[in-house]
Amino acid sequence: MYAVIALCWLVVFFDGFDVTVYGATMPYMLDDTSFGLDAAMAGSIGSWTTFGMLVGALVAGNVTDWLGRRAVLVWCVVLFSAGSGVCALAGDPTQFAAGRCLAGLGLGGLMPICLSVVAEFSPPRRMALATGVLMTAYHAGGMSATGVGLLLAPDHGWRWPFAVGVLPALVAVPLLLRYLPESPGVLYGKGRVQEAREIARRYGLPAPTAENTPAAGVAGRLRAVRSLMAPDRRFATLLLWVASFCGLLLVYGISTWLPQLMRSAGYGMTTSVSLLMVINAGGIIGMLVAGQVADRFGVVRVAASWFVLAAAGLALLATSPSLGATYAVVAFTGVWLFSASTMVYAVAGRFYPAADRAAGLGWVTGVGRLGAVVSPWLGGVLVGHGLASQGFLVFALGGLAGAVAVLLVPAVTTSWPRTPKTGPAAGGVRGDGAGAQERAEGVVPPLGPTSPGRTR
Incomplete structure (x- = not known):
């Protein structure tokens, strides 16, 4: 691994x-x-x-x-x-x-x-x-x-x-x-069954089966795309697209316009550019923190919380705090802002079954790129019309929209995966309550059941 x-x-x-x-x-x-x-x-x-x-x-x-x-x-x-x-x-x-x-x-x-x-x-x-x-x-x-x-x-x-x-x-x-290594599921779908099973064994993965194997050929790809809009998935898929759009709207909007928005707020050029480094440093910390917290408390809750915290940080920047406070708020915002969009991918990875995961993630990231296209234009419109002071608030609204979209995903579908309760083992091997949380979140292995004692 x-x-x-x-x-x-x-x-x-x-x-x-x-x-x-x-x-x-x-x-x-x-x-x-x-x-x-x-x-x-x-x-x-x-x-x-x-x-x-x-x-x-x-x-x-x-x-x-x-x-x-x-x-x-x-x-x-x-x-x-x-x-x-x-x-x-x-x-x-x-x-x-x-x-x-x-x-x-x-x-x-x-x-x-x-x-x-x-x-x-x-x-x-x-x-x-x-x-x-x-x-x-x-x-x-x-x-x-x-x-x-x-x-x-x-x-x-x-x-x-x-x-x-x-x-x-x-x-x-x-x-x-x-x-x-190549994906065992992909190899299995191509008929290279023995090779697929060998790779799965080597990396401690469940043996691929027809149920969790992507269908091959053009027909298989079309089926995977159609499955994203199946009756029990379509609303969740659309919400994941919205959340991804909002996440990349924040990432590319703030990455592109943060220095100019800070300059418009009265900060110097050197300070404004250095804040771009600060927010990226916060982003690295956030990626590590988000993954650990999401594994413990559930990726849906964490993704939504991260969007809200990013929106709060952007709203604070709109108040033009002191220089020292600005550095702290920018670092704080970076922790949540970049990892919020990443947690959307983690939600999608757990929602779509193995056979459709690549297509699902491809469309979630692809549609999300529209946010990356729109955000530079949106920032330019705000700056061009003398509304740079409102820019942080506009992007903060995008963060709130992303939080709502993520929270609604499990509620609008019957396809949200559920971990069967099989007694004490259903909660996992940890005693920190994470197993119960994972049942609530519907966390399941990406390629089939996982035995509690298996390592990779």
């Missing part, structure tokens, strides 16, 4: 690097008069990147069970690495935009696959923690991109940070091909 999570962590680290490097180098690109990029084009390129991520998430989530998790993940890494190479060599903004769109296709497909792999290979009662650990990589990569931008761009030009973005194809791809 740990090797699988480590490989996915490395890939998501490069994901966070590639997403953030554009913002870290944009000031230097705008100052490069020979390149011909202006602010309006820079904003459009950002939207095209997130649109590519949306398409990539939807496509990858629906072909990964057909073609295989490892193969599609490798191609995603190759795509966003190639996109970074195109950006580094671009002769004009149009070529640069093509590179960012290409990178977006790979970046969008990467996340749902990694989430699905971690969900499949993690112990059921540690799935939320594993998801949180995985997502710390995104923020670590983003902070690294900021550091690389500050180190290379001033003296060597903005192209060099993008050149660094080619490294994933050279580092991660060989490791994935050699060490990342």
Whole structure:
């Protein structure tokens, strides 16, 4: 299990690097008069990147069970690495935009696959923690991109940070091909039954069966997508989409506009930019905390609480607190804000059965990308109309909407998984009350029953 999570962590680290490097180098690109990029084009390129991520998430989530998790993940890494190479060599903004769109296709497909792999290979009662650990990589990569931008761009030009973005194809791809196991369910669906059972045995997973195996071929993928809108699932699926939209609305809105919103509130440039580092540092802490708390108290309750706490932090920032208090509130907000959207993925991972999990996560992350597309535009409208002071309150409302959507998921479906009560063992082996909580939340193993004494 740990090797699988480590490989996915490395890939998501490069994901966070590639997403953030554009913002870290944009000031230097705008100052490069020979390149011909202006602010309006820079904003459009950002939207095209997130649109590519949306398409990539939807496509990858629906072909990964057909073609295989490892193969599609490798191609995603190759795509966003190639996109970074195109950006580094671009002769004009149009070529640069093509590179960012290409990178977006790979970046969008990467996340749902990694989430699905971690969900499949993690112990059921540690799935939320594993998801949180995985997502710390995104923020670590983003902070690294900021550091690389500050180190290379001033003296060597903005192209060099993008050149660094080619490294994933050279580092991660060989490791994935050699060490990342294929999904037992996918192998079983392809008729490679013995290989599937061997991998399941090696990693302590339940043996795959026809009931928990994704259907192969185009017909199987269409069936998986249709199943998301089955009568007993459709409202829960729509609510998960809404929650994901709200989560990425917060993540991309605050990541893009936090410095400008703080400047509009009267803070200096250095302080405003440094707060972006503070909120990402809080995000790393939040990913670790959220997973552990969710494993103990239930991922639905924790996801909703995290949305509410993020909204509270944003509302506090709207009051323009003192400088010291601002740093504390921003760090506090980062703890909840980024991990709230991640907990939506954990809810989806537990709601959809193994045969439909990749398609479900693909659509949850894909539709959520619409929030990433809308949020930069929304922030621009607020700033452009002199309403920057209201920006934090607007985004706080998005957090409250996300909380309501998550809380309603178990209530609108009969498909929310239930753990059968079988006596003392039904509560798990821990004596901290978590077993009862898991029954209330409907926590079940992703690929079948798990014996209390099994380890991975």
